[in-house]
Amino acid sequence: METTHKYRVLIGKPGLDGHDRGAKFIARALRDAGFEVVYTGIRRSPEEIAAAAIQEDVDAVGLSSLSGAHIRLFPAVVEALRKAGAQDIPVLGGGVIPEEDIVTLKAAGIVEIFTPGTPIDKIISAYREACEKKSSV
Amino acid sequence: MAKHPKLAEWEKNELAKSLSRFPERKEKFTNHGGEEILRLAAPENIDDAYLENLAFPGQYPYTRGVQPTMYRGRLWTMRQYAGFSSAAESNKRYRFLLEQGTTGLSVAFDLPTQIGYDSDDPMSVGEVGKVGVAIDSLADMETLFDQIPLDKVSTSMTINSPAAILLAMYVAVGEKQGVAPENIKGTIQNDVLKEYVARGTYIFPPKPSLRLITNIFQWCSQKTPAFNTISISGYHIREAGSTAVQEVAFTLANGCTYVQTALDAGLELDVFARRLAFFFNASSDLLEEVAKFRAARRLWARLMTERFGAKNPASLMLRFHTQTAGNTLTAQQIDNNIVRVTIQALAAVLGGTQSLHTNSKDEAHSLPTEASVRTALRTQQILAHESGVADTIDPLAGSYYIEALTDRIEREALALIDKIEESGGVVKCIEEGFIQRQIENAAYQYQLEIERGERIIVGMNRFQIQEDKKPPLLRVDPEVEKTQVAKLAEVKNNRNNEKVAALLTRLETAAQGSGNLMPIIYDSVKEYATLGEICNVMRKVFGEYKDRG
Amino acid sequence: MTIDRLLEGLKQRDPRAIGRAITLVENGDESAQAILSSLDEDLISQAIILGITGPPGAGKSTLTNGIISELRQSRKRIGIIAIDPSSPISGGAILGDRIRMMQHATDRDVVMRSMATRGRLGGLCATAGAAVRIMSSCGCSTIIIETVGVGQSEMDIIRLADITLLVLAPGLGDDIQAMKAGLLEVADILVVNKADCKGADILAMDLETVSRQEGATNQARVSMTVATENKGITELLERIAEVDSEHRDSGEREKRRRGAHDQEVLDWCLEILRPRLLAEITKRDLPLLGDPRLKAKEILEEQ
């Protein structure tokens, strides 16, 4: 039988920030690059995002936040996934994120952080790489 | 050469009247050589088309501006949006700005406040004080405006779903300072419709939200007649990625919806319409932006006359605040942003704005530092005092290009407004996702052009350099959340809790009915009922809006 | 996850295992067979499968959300499969139905899965069918399948369902006429959602008339709901229960399950045969002349 693997990713916005232009752009660009994108919209709690990622069995989770709350919320999603036994699902993030926070976030287990101006091709490759890595284990 | 009789007539009527009430800033405006600067340039041959489409400043359809003397009479209000962390910190920033020559305040609230959660709500975790100041109760508002006389400054508040509550608090602070409500000046944003399509800080579904807005119109028309009850905003629609035409169309369509709702509630058009204000984006396409502002002004005057039969000139004038486009700022080579902001601010001034916020160069990284805020303000001051563009009125009028573009934007925006109307109106189009999809498609297209390098963004996708110097950052102290939660607990301890409980019950009953909720909200905030408590009562009665994504 | 641990996880109704099992089956992984043969056939046969279809924006997801809330009050475990189209160009998809149901995201007894059509002819039915079985085997007594009703593929999905709801709303244009031939006929219940909006009563009357014209074979009746306010949902669920028991008594349910079963087997046959046949055709390097249909017959007869 033919196998038809497709990468599935979840794109969501934790916290209260409603600026979803970036998240929607990434979602569409990933779709146009052949990904199946579960879009969960704005104002989600870390627990909701983690639960959805597990049910949807996604290969990666992408988060976006522009309010400055990333420092609390991104690690909270990683933690919620870990608690649910899904630490193998990689988490990527983007937004207005100062450099020193990137170090902190990476230390907290976020595999990649994108800041304004990162070319979309680079973002797509990072998602592809994260998905590949996950499905190979 | 003899003056055209129409011009002479305008000078004799509108201009003279305005000059007698508000003299111009200078007795004589001159250039470097000492020659007098022309107040208003007009064509030699004033024909019907000119009178119909342009007319003179302060004359219907207001294409050339809403006042007869424009910036020769008074400069635009330089209003810098600011606010972060605690009320005390923000209060310091406001006083700094006032010392620096700012002429109006503009308050940014944090997201929990904008979405109606107290700082101790589980939903607020990580967000307290982040993008603006946290306000839980009247106590915070008192701190925020400490030593700022509310009869002297005018304050603009970016608050939408809970606008009624913050407005009530503001008026209450004024009263405590001894300022009568009728002397309170300022604006609340209070534009929920654009929250559903562009900004995301909605709480309730459209119907009860529109009711609250109408309640505010009515209450203010009696209590705070000098206060602008709404700032109908295209700014965020544009930031979400719309085109200039869409910005005008969706904003004015929202405006018409508010007008219709208020009329349906029995309010008198010429009483509330004069207190409607607008808020637009100034992006980098200088000429298109100038044309956009002029087109919006003309279209609104025509819609108000033709669709609603407004008579009072004050009801027809589109008065607007402008902010330079945040989404055009780059994180790379941030000094370039000062140049971008200058071009955008110039567009706003050439387009006849009533007030202006200029963004700071470091906003693509974090909250602006004091130094960059100062430069942003200086940009406006240079435009006002050095560039000379404020010394003559509507200087781009009559340019073939500008007039053609003004016509085109008006025409296309009107077509889009009609389409929304035909499809069942704004609320329906929001629920169906029609408006959101249009914006999204425009945003996607624009971004793809940047990605492909078809659209050049200097320093970002062309002319890049290796940069390693990090800009100085302003950070919100993470302790703010704790302090704020403690302060809230203290307020709850010290107030009369029985009174508060009784007031909240009264509010619930009132919300189930159809009366005006403002008086009871006003009574509640004065007893230190919190923003979260009031919003939760209304959530219970009205339900919550869910996004379609 | 090893296959043993996966099967154990399915027994425990572990959300990770359920999600992963659906993925493996959807991708046609070699472990699919082991997964599908481990399922609890009793539970599968008892579950009720609801199809929800209708034009874009009619309120299908909102209504599904309301049905979930109502069923959760009686502590029923529910499965939801939401299907969105894949882009024919990139093969990717945006799956957005979850947004309206996020309030149930952390409820372990609401098992939800978004699926893309992946452009396979007939294949969708096969994969969605497997997802239904995995969910019901994991204790979901009601499975809801949401799909946009504009094309042909949803007819496949409807075949899967025990009961189909067609959701309509006022102001969506001339859709009724367009649907008359298709969905309007096969749907068991016609739901007029957005009953709070202008034109709902007229739409309901139109639908009554249309279903009466269809005559006795069509049992369709009209229900009115306001999904955003959870109005009419209790009544709708009562109506669904009635139709279900009618179907059980009359043998209709058995008949549909049989039809769905046979169709699914056929889909799988075609799915499995397709690559084999393609290989065979390529191997033969047939001359361009001559009628393709005759050649096909020839190849099949030889197989």
Ligand SMILES: Nc1nc2c(ncn2[C@@H]2O[C@H](COP(=O)(O)OP(=O)(O)OP(=O)(O)O)[C@@H](O)[C@H]2O)c(=O)[nH]1
């Ligand atoms: N007024 C009113 N609006 C409703 C009702 N039900 C849903 N809506 C609104 O209609 C819009 C579409 O609802 P969805 O549930 O996303 O519709 P859908 O059929 O699932 O849409 P697609 O999945 O895109 O095909 C949303 O804005 C809902 O809030 C209702 O009963 N009354």
Ligand SMILES: [Mg+2]
């Ligand atoms: Mg849906």
